[in-house]
Amino acid sequence: MEDEVEQDMHEPNSFWTKYVWSQDHKVIAIQYSVIAILVGIVALVLSGLMRLQLGFPGHFDFIDPSAYYQFVTMHGMIMVIYLLTAIFLGGFGNYLIPLMVGARDMVFPFVNMLSVWFYLLAVLILMASFFVPGGPTGAGWTLYPPQAILPGTPGSDWGIILMLVSLAVFIVAATMGGLNYVTTVLQARTRGMTLMRMPLTVWGIFTATILALLAFPALFVSAVMMLFDKTLGTSFFMPAIISMGQQLDYEGGSPILFQHLFWFFGHPEVYIVALPAFGIVSDLISIHARKNIFGYRMMVWAIVIIGVMSFVVWAHHMYVSGMNPIFGYFFATTTLIIAVPTAIKVYNWVLTLWRGNIRLNVPMLFALGFVSTFTIGGLTGLFLGNVVVDLPLSDTYFVVAHFHMVMGVSPILVVFGGIYHWYPKMSGRMLNDTLGKLHFWGTFLGTYAIYFPMHYLGVLGVPRRYFAYENYDFIPDSAKDLNALISVMAIFVGLMQLIFIFNLVWSLFKGKKASDNPWEATSLEWQTETTPPGHGNWGKELPICHRWAYDYGVPGYAQDYLPQNFSAESGEKT
Amino acid sequence: MSILSSITEKPWEQGVIPKVQHKGKVNTRRAGLKVLLVVISALFFLFIVAFLMRSQYPDWQPLAEQPSQPLYDKSQLWLNTIYLIMASLFLQLAKTKRQHFPQIGLMLGGLFSCAFVVGQLIFWQHLYQQGFAVDVNPALSFFYLLTGLHATHVIIGLLVWLYAVSAVISRNTKRSQAIMNQCISLCAMYWHFLLGLWVLLFALLVSKPETYDAIVEFCGLGGV
Numbered sequence: 116m117e118d119e120v121e122q123d124m125h126e127p128n129s130f131w132t133k134y135v136w137s138q139d140h141k142v143i144a145i146q147y148s149v150i151a152i153l154v155g156i157v158a159l160v161l162s163g164l165m166r167l168q169l170g171f172p173g174h175f176d177f178i179d180p181s182a183y184y185q186f187v188t189m190h191g192m193i194m195v196i197y198l199l200t201a202i203f204l205g206g207f208g209n210y211l212i213p214l215m216v217g218a219r220d221m222v223f224p225f226v227n228m229l230s231v232w233f234y235l236l237a238v239l240i241l242m243a244s245f246f247v248p249g250g251p252t253g254a255g256w257t258l259y260p261p262q263a264i265l266p267g268t269p270g271s272d273w274g275i276i277l278m279l280v281s282l283a284v285f286i287v288a289a290t291m292g293g294l295n296y297v298t299t300v301l302q303a304r305t306r307g308m309t310l311m312r313m314p315l316t317v318w319g320i321f322t323a324t325i326l327a328l329l330a331f332p333a334l335f336v337s338a339v340m341m342l343f344d345k346t347l348g349t350s351f352f353m354p355a356i357i358s359m360g361q362q363l364d365y366e367g368g369s370p371i372l373f374q375h376l377f378w379f380f381g382h383p384e385v386y387i388v389a390l391p392a393f394g395i396v397s398d399l400i401s402i403h404a405r406k407n408i409f410g411y412r413m414m415v416w417a418i419v420i421i422g423v424m425s426f427v428v429w430a431h432h433m434y435v436s437g438m439n440p441i442f443g444y445f446f447a448t449t450t451l452i453i454a455v456p457t458a459i460k461v462y463n464w465v466l467t468l469w470r471g472n473i474r475l476n477v478p479m480l481f482a483l484g485f486v487s488t489f490t491i492g493g494l495t496g497l498f499l500g501n502v503v504v505d506l507p508l509s510d511t512y513f514v515v516a517h518f519h520m521v522m523g524v525s526p527i528l529v530v531f532g533g534i535y536h537w538y539p540k541m542s543g544r545m546l547n548d549t550l551g552k553l554h555f556w557g558t559f560l561g562t563y564a565i566y567f568p569m570h571y572l573g574v575l576g577v578p579r580r581y582f583a584y585e586n587y588d589f590i591p592d593s594a595k596d597l598n599a600l601i602s603v604m605a606i607f608v609g610l611m612q613l614i615f616i617f618n619l620v621w622s623l624f625k626g627k628k629a630s631d632n633p634w635e636a637t638s639l640e641w642q643t644e645t646t647p648p649g650h651g652n653w654g655k656e657l658p659i660c661h662r663w664a665y666d667y668g669v670p671g672y673a674q675d676y677l678p679q680n681f682s683a684e685s686g687e688k689t
Numbered sequence: 690m691s692i693l694s695s696i697t698e699k700p701w702e703q704g705v706i707p708k709v710q711h712k713g714k715v716n717t718r719r720a721g722l723k724v725l726l727v728v729i730s731a732l733f734f735l736f737i738v739a740f741l742m743r744s745q746y747p748d749w750q751p752l753a754e755q756p757s758q759p760l761y762d763k764s765q766l767w768l769n770t771i772y773l774i775m776a777s778l779f780l781q782l783a784k785t786k787r788q789h790f791p792q793i794g795l796m797l798g799g800l801f802s803c804a805f806v807v808g809q810l811i812f813w814q815h816l817y818q819q820g821f822a823v824d825v826n827p828a829l830s831f832f833y834l835l836t837g838l839h840a841t842h843v844i845i846g847l848l849v850w851l852y853a854v855s856a857v858i859s860r861n862t863k864r865s866q867a868i869m870n871q872c873i874s875l876c877a878m879y880w881h882f883l884l885g886l887w888v889l890l891f892a893l894l895v896s897k898p899e900t901y902d903a904i905v906e907f908c909g910l911g912g913v
Contacts, residue, residue: 222717290728298721311698328724332732336739339834347823349830351743367748367827372739379735411700419696663700683703 127650138224139650140209143231145541147205148534150231151198154238156612158193161186163609170602172583180582181269184253187580189241191256192278195384196285197238199526203391204289204327205234207533208296208320210541214640215317217305217658217680219651221295230295233288240281247273255580257377260352260370264345266359276345279338286331286338296324305639307660311415312679314638314664315408318415319394322422323387329426330383337376344368374436378429385522386425390418392529393460396482398664399532400464402636403479404471405675407665409463417456424453434502435509443502450500454493461490472668472675476634477551481532484559485525492521495570510580513573516566524562531558531615538622539629543646546626550618557611564604568597635676638664642678642688659689722875726882729842733886736838737893740831742910744901750826753895759821759829760895769808770891773843776801777884780877792857795873798880799850802843809840828894835890839883846879 127133134142165186168178178186209227213220221227244251253269254262262268264275300313300321313321340351344365352373353365401408408414430438430446464486473479495517499505508514531554538546577584577594584590584598632641644654658680666677680688698704743749753760760766776798783794813833823833853872856865905911 223721290725294721294724294728297724298717302717302720307704309698309700309704310695311700312704328728329731332728333735335732336735339838340739343823343830343834347830349824350748350827351739351830364824367746369743369746372742375742376735376739407701412697415696662703665701 136228138220138228140213140221140224140227141541141648141652143227144206144208144210146231147209147234148202150235150238151202151206152616154193154242155198155202156616157242158190158198159609159612161190161193163606165190166602166605168582170599170605172585181250181253183582184255184580185251185269185274188253188255188258189245189251193241194523195256195388196282197241199388199522199530200289200327200384201234202530203388203526204296204320204324205231205292207316207391207395207537208324209292210537211316211640212296212299212320213303214540214643214648214652215314215638215664216300216303216308217639217653217660218299218303219653219657222298222303223295226291227295230288230292233284233291237281237285237288240277240284244270244274244277244281247277249273252278257374257381258341259377260341260344260368260373261354261356261365264341264353265356265363276342279342279345282338283335283342286335289327289331293324293328296320297328305657305660308639308679309660311412312660312663314394315397315411315414315418316391316394316638318418319390319392319397322418323390326383326390326422326425327387330380330387333376333380337373337380340376341373371433371436371438374433374438375430378432379426381432382429383425386421388522388526390422392485392526393418395529395533396464396485397460397467398638399478399482399529399536400467400486401665401667402536402634403476403482404468404473405667406467406471407667409466409469410459411663411665413459414463417459420456421453424449424456428453431500431505434505447500447502451497454497454500457493461486461493476535477546477548477555478532478536478634480552480555480559481528481535484555485528485532488520488528488559488562489525491567492517492519492525496521507576508573510578511573512569512577512579515579516569516573519562519566519569524566528559531555534619536634537640538619539633539646540640540643541647542623542626543629544622544626545629545633546622547618550614554611554614554618557614558608561604561608561611565601565608568601572597632678635674637662637666637676637678639679642680661689718871718875719878722878726879729882729886733835733838733890736831736835737889738910740835740893741901741905741908743827743831744898745905745911746827748827749898750828751898752828752832754897759816759819760832763895765808765812765815766891769805769812770887772801772805772808773880773884773887776805777877777880780873780880783873784877791869791873795850795853795857795869795876798876799847799854802847802850802880806840806843806847809836832894835894839887839890842886843883846876846883849879850876 127137127139133139137143137146164175164178165183167175168183209221212218241251249270249272251270252258252263252274254271254275258275258278264271268275270278300317304313340349343349344351344353348364350365350368352370353363353368354370355366356363397408397414428446428449430442431450434443434446495513499508499514499517535546535551538544572594575590575594577590584595629646631643631646634641639658639660640648642658643652659682660679661682662677662679664679666679666681668675669677677683678688682689750758752758753763755761778798779794779801780798781794783791783798813836816829821829823830849872853869853876856868856872859865
């Protein structure tokens with residue numbers, strides 16, 4: 116009863132408290148997602164500009180080398196942190212966790228609201244760097260010192276400072292959100308919702324949040340220390356160095372120390388993005404193939420094992436950094452071991468599809484697309500995880516192709532799949548199916564056309580991070596043709612996203628009205644009394660969970676799915 | 690239910706539905722604070738690892754070996770440590786809820802914490818006046834960084850403390866009483882943690898280089 120009273124006190128009644136300073140997890144989730152998509156569009160445009168330069172060098176006067184590096188840096192950082200991390204944890208996490216575990220809201224709604232406003236602040240600080248003297252930093256998304264803060268690197272005056280401050284603010288936002296997600300899963304599950312009855316989406320987001328809470332501090336440490344080096348003249352990372360003919364005041368610092376700290380964050384970051392994607396894909400595949408997920412427990416354990424192991428593979432990003440070569444053996448081994456639980460997940464997705472009653476709805480198309488791109492991207496990861504194979508391929512387009520397939524294209528396909536899947540619950544209307552299919556095929560085939568050829572460029576030895584490829588004898592003319600093709604496809608895929616944006620806005624007003632449970636799914640978010648769910652999510656009583664989230668095709672029932680709150684004894688939902 | 694048995698449960702089998710799952714707000718807030726403390730621990734753990742790795746480079750100078758070094762005279766730091774111990778102690782006493790003691794304990798706990806923060810600032814100023822600025826040597830940079838960050842955490846705690854004090858001032862209602870009790874309990878846990886953290890940082894910063902070398906050797910952090 117106390118819970119009911121507490122909820123009533125928060126009931127918003129003005130426009131401002133309902134949509135702007137809202138403490139409702141559903142509104143916060145949408146705020147997070149809208150900001151992330153908007154900033155993602157900025158990053159998409161930046162990638163288009165990069166591709167214009169690479170595909171058609173010399174044709175665009177406004178792209179000089181400095182601008183090119185700034186595009187690269189901002190594109191990478193925005194996509195990884197401000198789009199993918201934010202939308203998976205802040206967007207999907209916020210929307211789905213309370214609904215899927217049967218809670219009325221996050222456990223700390225006020226902190227949750229602060230989280231989204233800090234995130235917006237971080238985005239604004241980052242965007243401000245486009246308008247300061249010298250522009251944003253062009254140090255590459257890894258921000259390696261010493262070059263990141265030395266004159267000569269674009270944005271080394273203001274851009275790098277704004278980047279570091281923005282990251283620190285983002286980490287505060289992510290921590291406030293993360294506290295909510297973890298505590299809500301641990302404390303606010305409804306009656307009967309044991310840990311092993313939670314949908315895999317919740318498991319993925321939950322584990323990724325724990326990774327974020329433990330890994331983001333490493334980024335915070337490196338950002339703060341680099342900020343000290345830049346602004347106060349300390350020498351944490353800065354060695355004694357001569358820059359532009361002048362001996363600087365720095366001495367004795369260790370750039371490798373930065374790399375260790377950065378990648379101690381950077382590798383778990385890959386899984387902060389991948390684990391929610393794994394979880395969401397598992398649910399999409401199960402729901403749209405009308406079958407229980409194959410090997411549920413193994414799927415949960417694999418998520419947890421991948422999460423733990425992601426903390427002991429970071430130095431595979433540093434094989435060429437000059438670190439102790441013996442470390443290479445250790446990190447190559449752990450990297451290859453992490454492929455085992457990951458492969459288990461891929462097999463289980465395929466086995467879930469096996470003899471399923473597959474409905475090729477748009478979310479399902481995106482889920483299947485993910486399995487394909489993730490497998491390809493994961494396989495090239497096995498190449499790069501081996502030290503001897505990595506050395507010649509390092510810093511070539513093979514690496515660019517690998518990480519875009521595995522943590523660019525794959526998670527973003529899941530983001531799209533998830534949005535097509537849950538949009539009806541969020542808005543009460545279906546997204547347009549034809550536009551959705553067009554969007555899927557354009558994006559899926561288009562991204563393959565971008566990244567598959569890049570593997571060949573990489574094997575040819577075409578280096579990444581170069582502004583132009585003139586006068587390199589080892590790069591044949593055909594590589595330049597291929598680059599032009601890749602650029603055309605990149606622009607094409609970028610334009611395809613306009614269909615998606617149009618669909619989101621158009622369907623909000625003109626889309627077909629959605630029923631409460633259009634996909635006939637079992638998990639609790641589809642069993643709410645109203646669509647979209649009202650404040651407090653559930654009616655007077657919280658739902659009671661009687662079963663796991665994968666009861667599809669249970670013998671003896673007329674319908675092919677049993678909702679989690681369906682009681683076999685009473686024969687109705689509770 | 691233990692962790693092991695909960696993650697080996699077979700969810701496809703029909704299970705028993707527990708009568709009550711709801712754990713109440715107090716537990717939730719305590720759980721949230723514990724998660725936060727884990728995150729702060731991770732943050733400082735990584736700073737300490739960075740400190741130890743940086744200590745292996747040839748330009749490293751210890752802080753408390755010779756009279757000419759900045760932390761040789763530790764009297765102000767000891768005084769600050771006592772302030773923080775007192776703060777922690779009073780909050781713990783406030784938690785035990787003896788007659789009238791919660792209010793007094795809460796007030797004194799906060800005031801001693803303020804004294805700690807001011808004391809740290811005085812020590813910073815003292816160092817600065819002696820010419821030990823933040824960029825003089827890397828150990829000193831770490832000193833400013835770590836003490837500054839620790840003090841920031843104390844100040845964040847003081848914000849919660851202020852919230853509790855405001856509840857004390859308007860302590861007519863049952864609700865403000867409940868808020869105060871809850872804040873005291875959470876503050877006590879947070880302050881004990883900050884005290885432990887401070888003692889660890891203090892010990893680390895004034896240790897001898899041989900100690901760093903030994904830890905680095907033991908943890909295998911050398912030569913990375």
